[in-house]
Amino acid sequence: MIAALSERGITVVELIVVIAVSSIMMTTVTGFALNYWTNTAVLQSDQGSLVTRLNAGDYLREAINSASGMINQNSLADSNTGKPDPADVSGTYWLPIHAVPETINMGVASTITPVVYFSRPSINTSKNIIMNGSIPYEDNVILYMNGSTKQLLARVVANPYASSNRARTSCPAAVATLSCPKDTVIADDVSSVSMRYFSRSGNTIDYTSIVDSSTGEYIGPDFPVVEVVEFNLKLTKKAQLHNGADTINQTVIRVALRN
Numbered sequence: 001m002i003a004a005l006s007e008r009g010i011t012v013v014e015l016i017v018v019i020a021v022s023s024i025m026m027t028t029v030t031g032f033a034l035n036y037w038t039n040t041a042v043l044q045s046d047q048g049s050l051v052t053r054l055n056a057g058d059y060l061r062e063a064i065n066s067a068s069g070m071i072n073q074n075s076l077a078d079s080n081t082g083k084p085d086p087a088d089v090s091g092t093y094w095l096p097i098h099a100v101p102e103t104i105n106m107g108v109a110s111t112i113t114p115v116v117y118f119s120r121p122s123i124n125t126s127k128n129i130i131m132n133g134s135i136p137y138e139d140n141v142i143l144y145m146n147g148s149t150k151q152l153l154a155r156v157v158a159n160p161y162a163s164s165n166r167a168r169t170s171c172p173a174a175v176a177t178l179s180c181p182k183d184t185v186i187a188d189d190v191s192s193v194s195m196r197y198f199s200r201s202g203n204t205i206d207y208t209s210i211v212d213s214s215t216g217e218y219i220g221p222d223f224p225v226v227e228v229v230e231f232n233l234k235l236t237k238k239a240q241l242h243n244g245a246d247t248i249n250q251t252v253i254r255v256a257l258r259n
Helices: 012-065
Strands: 069-070 101-107 112-119 136-144 151-155 186-188 190-198 218-220 227-235 247-258
Touching: 012 112, 012 151, 012 186, 012 227, 012 247, 101 247, 112 190, 151 190
Parallel strands: none
Antiparallel strands: 069 112, 101 190, 112 136, 136 151, 151 186, 190 227, 227 247
């Protein structure tokens, strides 16, 4: 006689236990996976920020260390001025700025914000300074922030009178060509740049520190006396995953000019 097979299924209590255990395991595994992915994304952002900070330091030290001086406004006309001087009808000169220690925040989309300008000797293809009699020809460099791309960039305005000038005038990426290469990207994901200016002895240079007693206007000291410039770049990269932490880093770059 064949024993009858039991046809009894699982009870409601057993089903609830299975569902509860499965839910706990699924929640644990999912939480671990999300934390792992989030931490990995943050680590990748940190690594990318480190590369940006190192590259920014290299560029600024090399470019500014060879500068002949900081300037209030470009002396060479720029046909692609991002923030033109409203007093200049040609629109080829950037907005004048002064040596005021401050934090310059990244603008909104489509906003161009000048940071600092400087001039440097024009160099020929043999890496020799191109002279105009007893003084060197000079190129202009404009550092600015682009609110659309969240980048700190450098515009070069090469001196057109310097024969065999190694430098080439650069342009915004949208209009760049082989003869006018793209502006150099110094740093990505920039949220602000804090600036300070010093004499070589370490005294702070601040255009607002001296006021004309008769007019009440600021009279300096200004960029021509700056010998050391300090950049504090703040980089903010948005989290790539939901509920992930934004990556925020800062780097301080201090460079002495050759003047």
